[in-house]
Amino acid sequence: MTAPTLLDRVVDEVGRVVDPEIPVLTIADIGILRGVIVDGDRVTVTITPTYSGCPAMDAIRADVADALDRAGCTDGEIRTVLAPAWTTDWMSDEAKAKLVAYGVAPPRHGRLRHQPVLCPRCRSGSTRTVSEFGSTACKALQVCGSCGEPFDRFKEL
Amino acid sequence: MTALATVTTASFAYALRHGDDNLILAQRLGEWISRAPELESDIALGNIAIDHLGVARTLLTYAGELEGAGRDEDTLAMGRTERQFTNLLLVEQPNGDFAATMARQLFVDAYQVGLWEALTSSADATLAGAAGKAIKEASYHLRHSSAWVVRLGDGTEESHRRMQTAVDGLWRFTAEMVTPDDVDDEMLSVGVGADLAALRTPWNERVGAVLDEATLAMPDAAFARLGGRNGLHTEHLGHLLGEMQWMQRTYPGMSW
Numbered sequence: 001m002t003a004p005t006l007l008d009r010v011v012d013e014v015g016r017v018v019d020p021e022i023p024v025l026t027i028a029d030i031g032i033l034r035g036v037i038v039d040g041d042r043v044t045v046t047i048t049p050t051y052s053g054c055p056a057m058d059a060i061r062a063d064v065a066d067a068l069d070r071a072g073c074t075d076g077e078i079r080t081v082l083a084p085a086w087t088t089d090w091m092s093d094e095a096k097a098k099l100v101a102y103g104v105a106p107p108r109h110g111r112l113r114h115q116p117v118l119c120p121r122c123r124s125g126s127t128r129t130v131s132e133f134g135s136t137a138c139k140a141l142q143v144c145g146s147c148g149e150p151f152d153r154f155k156e157l
Numbered sequence: 158m159t160a161l162a163t164v165t166t167a168s169f170a171y172a173l174r175h176g177d178d179n180l181i182l183a184q185r186l187g188e189w190i191s192r193a194p195e196l197e198s199d200i201a202l203g204n205i206a207i208d209h210l211g212v213a214r215t216l217l218t219y220a221g222e223l224e225g226a227g228r229d230e231d232t233l234a235m236g237r238t239e240r241q242f243t244n245l246l247l248v249e250q251p252n253g254d255f256a257a258t259m260a261r262q263l264f265v266d267a268y269q270v271g272l273w274e275a276l277t278s279s280a281d282a283t284l285a286g287a288a289g290k291a292i293k294e295a296s297y298h299l300r301h302s303s304a305w306v307v308r309l310g311d312g313t314e315e316s317h318r319r320m321q322t323a324v325d326g327l328w329r330f331t332a333e334m335v336t337p338d339d340v341d342d343e344m345l346s347v348g349v350g351a352d353l354a355a356l357r358t359p360w361n362e363r364v365g366a367v368l369d370e371a372t373l374a375m376p377d378a379a380f381a382r383l384g385g386r387n388g389l390h391t392e393h394l395g396h397l398l399g400e401m402q403w404m405q406r407t408y409p410g411m412s413w
Contacts (some may be wrong), residue, residue, distance in 0.1 A: 081286070083286035085289040134200065
């Protein structure tokens with residue numbers, strides 16, 4: 001068996017970096033991680049913010065730098081790009097399922113935004129928005145009319 | 158000065174003014190934290206502030222790169238005096254009551270939705286990228302401010318009175334947003350800037366529709382207060398900067 005290449009190690013380590021605000025999702029799950037390029041010893045990791053002022057970006061950048069260290073990378077660069085603008089449509093179905101299990105209603109995909117927001121606990125569709133803004137820039141506050149549970153909703157963007 | 162130098166100077170001024178608008182508005186909105194009328198509003202204003210701050214960081218960093226004099230986002234935000242800020246007079250106006258903050262926000266949001274939309278097709282890739290993100294946030298902000306203006310305008314007699322007073326009081330600062338100067342003309346001519354004159358009608362329609370639903374009267378065209386883009390501010394900016402810059406002025410270069 002051959003030893004893992006630098007690319008394998010970087011993908012493995014960077015792939016484990018989670019969003020500090022939603023620790024059940026990796027930055028790849030959310031779509032913050034845009035790319036990893038290995039050219040000889042040089043590694044370039046590209047990330048994009050969810051919101052312009054996302055305060056988690058500094059922590060994420062530091063965590064990616066740590067991940068590069070763990071992967072044995074000696075010449076790494078972390079680039080932040082703004083275009084194309086991040087969208088919740090980049091989130092995988094698997095990531096959305098993890099959000100539901102965590103108690104957060106996932107963002108509805110572009111074509112389905114007219115559908116009701118389902119309560120992550122009882123799956124009822126009779127929920128309403130309490131506030132368009134929540135505990136982080138990417139979430140809103142919702143409450144379930146059936147089970148009465150308040151919950152976070154990942155906003156569609 | 159060569160033509161290239163003129164464009165570079167205008168590019169710096171252009172990134173700087175839009176960075177300043179968002180920085181100063183973010184600082185104003187931040188003043189509400191722990192003082193908003195309800196917890197949800199406190200969180201909402203903090204969220205909106207941080208969106209504006211994020212845009213400001215991108216644009217001020219870019220302005221520093223364009224200038225090429227070694228100034229970064231922090232130096233530009235904390236190291237300039239009142240006359241060197243080129244933000245709109247509207248964004249530096251005091252928070253007043255919640256109605257005044259919502260009126261100011263509605264006016265800015267309706268403008269920024271048009272501005273960012275126009276800048277997404279800017280020939281400058283950095284501005285286009287920043288605008289592509291900001292347009293999504295501005296649309297969300299506009300929904301929030303519109304809802305509050307309607308709720309207060311079409312609310313009780315007292316909330317209606319206060320909302321109308323707020324709209325009337327800030328109206329004279331709104332024309333500045335869509336009044337182009339030399340920098341805007343220069344940037345428009347090279348395909349980088351937005352056509353501010355073309356933003357006027359959509360702005361009037363957006364704001365007019367909200368005021369209408371809120372049972373509020375749109376004020377008559379008033380004497381337009383200008384000057385922000387030239388660093389000629391109302392007395393409020395100096396006080397704001399005094400608070401915002403205090404730490405860096407007292408302990409230059411300090412960090413966490």
